Each structure stands twice: as C-alpha cells, then as structure tokens.
Amino acid sequence: MKSEDRAVMRVLAGEKMWPPPIWMMRQAGRYLPEYREVRKKAANFLEFCYSPDLATEVTLQPIRRYGFDASILFSDIFVVPDAIGYPVRFEEGRGPVLEPLNAALIDRLDQDRAEKHLEPVIETVTRLRAELPTETTLLGFCGAPWTVACYSVAGHTTPDQTAARVGAYRDPDLMGRFIDHLVTASIRYLVRQLDAGADAVQIFDTWAGVLDDAGFERWSIRPTRAIVDGVKAERPNAKIIGFPKASSARILKYIEGTGVDAVGFDWTAPDEIALEVQKKVPIQGNLDPMRLVAGGKALDEGIDHILSTFDKGPLIFNLGHGVTPDADPENVARMVERVKRG
Ligand code: CP3
Numbered sequence: 478m479k480s481e482d483r484a485v486m487r488v489l490a491g492e493k494m495w496p497p498p499i500w501m502m503r504q505a506g507r508y509l510p511e512y513r514e515v516r517k518k519a520a521n522f523l524e525f526c527y528s529p530d531l532a533t534e535v536t537l538q539p540i541r542r543y544g545f546d547a548s549i550l551f552s553d554i555f556v557v558p559d560a561i562g563y564p565v566r567f568e569e570g571r572g573p574v575l576e577p578l579n580a581a582l583i584d585r586l587d588q589d590r591a592e593k594h595l596e597p598v599i600e601t602v603t604r605l606r607a608e609l610p611t612e613t614t615l616l617g618f619c620g621a622p623w624t625v626a627c628y629s630v631a632g633h634t635t636p637d638q639t640a641a642r643v644g645a646y647r648d649p650d651l652m653g654r655f656i657d658h659l660v661t662a663s664i665r666y667l668v669r670q671l672d673a674g675a676d677a678v679q680i681f682d683t684w685a686g687v688l689d690d691a692g693f694e695r696w697s698i699r700p701t702r703a704i705v706d707g708v709k710a711e712r713p714n715a716k717i718i719g720f721p722k723a724s725s726a727r728i729l730k731y732i733e734g735t736g737v738d739a740v741g742f743d744w745t746a747p748d749e750i751a752l753e754v755q756k757k758v759p760i761q762g763n764l765d766p767m768r769l770v771a772g773g774k775a776l777d778e779g780i781d782h783i784l785s786t787f788d789k790g791p792l793i794f795n796l797g798h799g800v801t802p803d804a805d806p807e808n809v810a811r812m813v814e815r816v817k818r819g
Pocket of ligand 1: 516
C-alpha cells in the first residue's frame with residue numbers, strides 16, 4: 478500500500494475516516510508484559526533505544542497484540558541531545574537526568590557526530606517499515622526543544638518545570654543557544670526518519686503548557702516553527718503532528734505560528750476548542766490515560782464521548798498522553814474494539 482493510502486495518512490490529509498484510526502502514545506511500554514521481558518535484555522534505557530533488534534521488537538509488540546493503525550518508533554526524545562554530545566543518562570526509578578545547562582557544555586556540542594550516533598535508530602525505522610503490515614502507518618518523532626531543554630536546567634525535572642522557567646528568564650541567551658542546537662539536530666533527525674520510511678512525524682511538547690504567553694511564543698512556537706520549516710524545506714510533502722500538551726487555550730496561535738499539519742490534545746482540552754480546531758486541521762486524542770487504568774464504565778464512557786463529539790471531521794483516536802505502566806492490557810484491547818465499532 479502507498480503511504481498516502483494508509484488510514485492515519487488519509488486523516489492527516491484532511492479526510493474524515495470512520496471508525497477513526499487509532500494508536501496510543503507510549504504504546505510500546507511497561508504496561509505490556511512482553512515489553513518488560515525485552516527491557517531486561519538492555520543494559521540501560523538509552524542502549525535499548527540504540528539496539529535495532531530490541532527497539533524493532535518492542536515497537537511491533539503492540540501492533541501484533543492490538544492491530545493499531547499506527548506504529549510509533551520506539552526511541553526517546555533524549556537521543557537528540559545525546560547525539561550532539563549533551564550528557565544524558567537514565568536512572569532506574571528516576572527517569573532521565575541531564576547535566577545542568579552551562580556555557581561550557583554548549584560550546585562542546587557537536588552537530589557532526591549526530592549522523593553516526595543516530596544510525597541505529599534510523600536502522601530501526603528501516604527495519605520497521607519492512608516488517609510492519611503494509612496498511613500500518615509508521616510514525617517517527619522528536620521532542621520539542623523546550624521539552625528536551627526542561628530536563629537540562631536543574632539536571633532533572635522539577636514540578637511544573639520551575640527550574641527551566643527560572644533558567645530561561647535568567648539567561649535566555651544560553652537557553653536560546655541550546656534550543657538552536659536542538660532545532661538543527663531535530664530537523665536532520667526527522668528528515669532521516671522520513672527518508673528511512675516514516676510516513677509522518679510527531680513533535681512532542683509535553684511541557685509547553687507551563688509557559689506564559691511570551692515564553693510560549695519564544696520557547697514553544699518559535700523553535701517548533703523552525704523545525705517544521707526546516708523539515709518542509711527538504712521534504713515539502715512531510716506531514717507533521719504537533720502535540721503541545723496542556724495548551725488548548727493557545728492552540729490556534731500554535732497552529733498558525735508553527736505550521737504543523739495536525740494537533741494532539743490532552744484530556745483537559747475543552748470540547749468546544751477541539752471542535753473549532755477540527756474545522757481547520759485534523760485532531761488527535763484525547764482519552765485520559767487514567768480511564769485505561771480504571772477500566773469498565775469509565776473507559777467506555779470516555780471512548781463514547783470522544784467518538785460522538787468528534788465524528789464530524791478528521792480524527793485520529795489516541796490518548797491525551799502516554800499510557801501508564803499500571804494500565805491493564807485488557808482495557809487497551811477493550812478500547813481498540815470499541816473504537817473499531819465506530
Ligand atoms: O510513544 C511511544 O511508544 C514511542 C516511544 C517514546 C518513549 N518516550 C519511550 C519511553 C516516546 C515518543 C517518548 C517521548 C518522551 N520521552 C517524552 C514526550 C512525551 C511524553 O511522554 O511526555 C518525554 C517527556 C520523554 C522523557 C522520558 N522518557 C521520561 C520522563 C521517562 C521516564 C518516565 C517514564 O515514563 O519512565 C522516559 C523513559 C521512557 N521513554 C520509557 C519509554 C517506554 C520508559 C522506560 C522504561 O522502560 O523503563
């Protein structure tokens with residue numbers, strides 16, 4: 478099947494498909510026992526991302542189990558800073574830890590090492606396209622620069638990204654230099670994913686919602702626009718989904734300012750806003766992942782609400798954020814079955 482005929486790609490081109498295609502953020506993850514088995518084989522999380530054998534296997538697991546319409550490359554947003562030489566590590570039970578941002582670190586960043594460093598991830602994309610069912614859309618991704626940078630100011634994440642916000646106010650030039658590096662590396666990385674077989678890409682801006690208006694413009698919209706422009710300059714037909722979490726109040730500004738082709742919503746987005754946006758661009762979302770933990774009536778009602786509210790335009794059914802490790806795999810099966818009934 479040709480890329481543009483795959484269901485998610487048809488929706489990204491503006492078509493309403495019913496039942497809507499479905500995939501799930503973090504669909505390859507710890508809620509799946511088969512993921513936890515493979516995870517044990519990797520020395521650490523980044524090594525896992527850089528192993529084409531393991532990364533291909535876990536990416537395919539949720540496709541085999543549930544038949545999702547899209548498969549998202551298994552990797553992480555921190556392979557980009559890692560690739561240009563920014564110190565990143567994952568601590569068990571704590572998550573990602575980046576070295577606190579400073580000028581000496583920025584001076585040492587090297588764009589040229591990214592090509593070779595990210596080769597195993599690109600190899601995974603190539604293998605995935607060869608192994609996935611032909612009708613399954615393959616999505617690549619990167620983190621939005623602000624979200625990546627959030628983990629670099631205090632060296633780890635703080636509630637509401639207070640450290641990153643203070644850092645950006647105190648030294649916007651330093652933050653800007655880091656962000657510029659991330660933009661450059663992300664453009665190259667996304668273009669390579671598209672060339673290796675990704676049908677479309679998503680930019681995850683998980684922490685866009687903690688910014689004030691000026692910060693949203695400077696740290697979320699501007700770098701995302703630079704990535705969208707950079708990718709489209711090289712691959713004019715590329716489709717890009719933006720996911721600025723907790724930003725529904727600014728979503729129209731975001732769409733106009735960045736030039737993304739579609740947007741993801743989290744579950745806090747008011748229906749009226751998502752409906753308005755759906756008249757302009759395809760939307761993706763937005764089931765609260767906690768409904769997959771609760772299951773039963775709460776799950777069914779959440780699904781039915783999305784289906785009955787957004788059935789007039791292009792929709793990609795998804796969660797409002799990643800599935801959590803405590804979600805019941807049976808509830809995921811129930812969700813897919815219910816969405817497929819339309
Ligand atoms: O969606 C997918 O299935 C594709 C793979 C993917 C991962 N991370 C795998 C992962 C994607 C798209 C991401 C994006 C990502 N990573 C974001 C943006 C989206 C979001 O979820 O907010 C962010 C902020 C990160 C950073 C990150 N990676 C954190 C904070 C953590 C630790 C917290 C946690 O959930 O474990 C990770 C680790 C990580 N990335 C895991 C997975 C499956 C869990 C690691 C493990 O197996 O131990």
